Amino acid sequence: VKDRMAEGSLSAAQKVEVARGFILQAPPGEVDEVVKDVKVLVGTDAGLEAKLPDILREYNENNNSVLKSADGASVVISAAAQVEGNKYKDHAAEKIFVVDHVAGQITGAEPLAVDPATEELRAPTQEALEKYVKGSLAAGSCSVVVAGPNKLSIAVVTTKLNPRNLWNGRWRSSWEVTTAGGSGEITGKVVAEVHYYEEGNVQLNASKEVRAPLSWADPASFAAAVAKTVGAAEAELQGFLDDSYRSMSDTSFKALRRKMPLTQTKFQWNKLTAYSLAQELTSK
Amino acid sequence: FHPACVVNNRTPACVEKAQEDGRMAEFKAAMDLMRRLPPKNIETSLSNTLALQPDLVDDLLSAVDQPLKVMKCPETNKEFILCDYNRDGDSYRSPWTNNYTPPLDDGIVPPDDLRRMELTANEAFNRYRELYYEGGVSSCYAWECEGGFACCVAILKTTAPAFMPLPEGEDPRRQTVSSGGWNAMHVIEGAVHEGSKCKYKLSSTVTLSLASEAKGMASKSDLSGSLSRSMEKDKPFDPRDPASHVANFGELVEEMEGRLRDALYEVYFGKTKQVVTSMRTAEDERKNAQQSLMAEMMRRQKQ
Numbered sequence: 391v392k393d394r395m396a397e398g399s400l401s402a403a404q405k406v407e408v409a410r411g412f413i414l415q416a417p418p419g420e421v422d423e424v425v426k427d428v429k430v431l432v433g434t435d436a437g438l439e440a441k442l443p444d445i446l447r448e449y450n451e452n453n454n455s456v457l458k459s460a461d462g463a464s465v466v467i468s469a470a471a472q473v474e475g476n477k478y479k480d481h482a483a484e485k486i487f488v489v490d491h492v493a494g495q496i497t498g499a500e501p502l503a504v505d506p507a508t509e510e511l512r513a514p515t516q517e518a519l520e521k522y523v524k525g526s527l528a529a530g531s532c533s534v535v536v537a538g539p540n541k542l543s544i545a546v547v548t549t550k551l552n553p554r555n556l557w558n559g560r561w562r563s564s565w566e567v568t569t570a571g572g573s574g575e576i577t578g579k580v581v582a583e584v585h586y587y588e589e590g591n592v593q594l595n596a597s598k599e600v601r602a603p604l605s606w607a608d609p610a611s612f613a614a615a616v617a618k619t620v621g622a623a624e625a626e627l628q629g630f631l632d633d634s635y636r637s638m639s640d641t642s643f644k645a646l647r648r649k650m651p652l653t654q655t656k657f658q659w660n661k662l663t664a665y666s667l668a669q670e671l672t673s674k
Numbered sequence: 675f676h677p678a679c680v681v682n683n684r685t686p687a688c689v690e691k692a693q694e695d696g697r698m699a700e701f702k703a704a705m706d707l708m709r710r711l712p713p714k715n716i717e718t719s720l721s722n723t724l725a726l727q728p729d730l731v732d733d734l735l736s737a738v739d740q741p742l743k744v745m746k747c748p749e750t751n752k753e754f755i756l757c758d759y760n761r762d763g764d765s766y767r768s769p770w771t772n773n774y775t776p777p778l779d780d781g782i783v784p785p786d787d788l789r790r791m792e793l794t795a796n797e798a799f800n801r802y803r804e805l806y807y808e809g810g811v812s813s814c815y816a817w818e819c820e821g822g823f824a825c826c827v828a829i830l831k832t833t834a835p836a837f838m839p840l841p842e843g844e845d846p847r848r849q850t851v852s853s854g855g856w857n858a859m860h861v862i863e864g865a866v867h868e869g870s871k872c873k874y875k876l877s878s879t880v881t882l883s884l885a886s887e888a889k890g891m892a893s894k895s896d897l898s899g900s901l902s903r904s905m906e907k908d909k910p911f912d913p914r915d916p917a918s919h920v921a922n923f924g925e926l927v928e929e930m931e932g933r934l935r936d937a938l939y940e941v942y943f944g945k946t947k948q949v950v951t952s953m954r955t956a957e958d959e960r961k962n963a964q965q966s967l968m969a970e971m972m973r974r975q976k977q
Contacts, residue, residue: 549953
């Protein structure tokens with residue numbers, strides 16, 4: 391560590407890059423605190439302030455943050471939903487929302503024209519996923535966005551934030567579906583993150599990748615196929631986590647340190663004296 | 675090399691020092707950041723933080739527990755742990771020979787009486803480690819401190835990736851492989867008073883990393899982090915016996931490890947799992963919950 395520092399201090403651009411790296415790793419619900427810490431460490435003359443909107447845009451897109459407005463509207467942020475700058479589309483709401491990434495809020499809205507051609511597949515898919523989310527996720531959000539002529543981009547996300555009790559969690563999955571005349575492919579990733587920080591720092595990070603073919607006869611069966619794949623993948627990650635917790639606790643954890651020695655008695659600290667003296671004598 | 679007397683992630687001595695040097699805000703920001711960034715990246719996070727704030731190097735290296743590393747003592751061929759407490763510049767002192775690698779002409783070594791205590795501690799904790807860890811490496815380093823002495827006990831154990839037995843007839847894609855690592859860092863500060871009593875302050879951090887993967891399901895999981903605790907106890911001690919201090923703080927370390935092991939189990943396999951379940955309810959669980967509810971309702975109807 392000390393070697394690296396001997397090379398001289400960082401340039402402004404390098405400092406901003408370090409800051410970006412830190413902020414992108416912020417646990418769910420803790421971005422503001424991480425930004426605050428980073429600002430103190432970077433100082434005021436590296437131009438970090440000007441780069442923050444861009445860094446937070448990246449954070450929000452990576453994590454499918456759900457931004458809200460004062461009057462209850464909400465939008466799921468994703469790279470595919472970005473129209474330009476700080477504007478993100480929400481087909482179901484028929485709106486383009488303007489957001490402030492730093493404040494973490496919706497600041498305005500514009501109308502979004504509905505394209506009946508793409509709505510044919512998009513709308514029933516969103517409906518099917520919303521039904522899935524309602525049944526399986528606690529206070530979850532989802533959005534299906536037209537990402538290209540034959541491409542839909544899907545985000546499913548929920549967070550459980552409890553900073554008062556020093557823990558936060560996020561469950562999300564993001565998908566891309568290519569559609570070309572009756573058959574296509576769905577690829578995606580499911581991610582579970584938990585941060586517990588009472589008298590410590592413990593983090594869970596689990597993920598599952600999916601790539602599967604998709605075929606359908608009509609929009610309804612398309613929507614059903616997508617929802618089924620998403621639901622099955624999420625259920626599999628949760629099942630894997632159950633297996634994983636069991637194997638970690640029954641196998642790895644126990645193999646690291648026993649609860650009690652085999653003798654079923656604690657270490658005999660009071661017997662140290664005699665042993666140590668004998669050792670000292672024999673080593674001379 | 676500035677050994678701090680009591681160190682864990684909330685070090686009073688480091689805080690005092692940072693205050694003195696006018697770096698309080700930066701120190702606090704760095705410590706807060708270390709508690710939020712992913713634990714498995716702590717070395718990179720620490721080195722990037724120090725690149726931003728080079729003046730914090732002594733404060734952070736003593737206040738933030740880094741993954742323990744091991745080196746072979748060139749003279750005895752036995753392993754010893756590398757940490758901030760046996761470091762002088764870029765050299766590390768072997769607890770076996772008291773010599774530095776790479777060699778130093780005037781490397782810091784404990785005074786004779788503490789060196790004797792250190793030898794006793796290493797020997798005792800080697801046997802303690804065999805009983806509880808059945809493997810791994812342990813090292814103890816002592817140093818002089820304002821008001822008394824300080825000693826650290828470092829224990830490192832890892833498990834190689836192992837296959838978790840899969841029940842008969844279970845989908846083979848569900849086969850998981852798990853591995854883990856346990857780093858314990860205990861720092862004791864001892865202050866003798868009234869001639870035959872000693873107050874021991876123990877600050878401990880256990881860093882536990884667990885990883886699991888089911889290749890057949892393209893799924894993986896990383897559960898890493900650390901928990902810290904401290905305790906204080908007054909005990910009678912025999913100044914004529916070099917083993918007396920070791921016996922006293924050894925008991926505290928044993929008790930502390932038991933507590934931390936339980937706390938880790940509860941947080942890792944209880945708390946984090948609960949948070950996942952609070953976000954998404956598995957199909958089976960909901961069905962089971964519904965079934966139990968129905969069964970309960972029917973039972974009450976019959977009464």
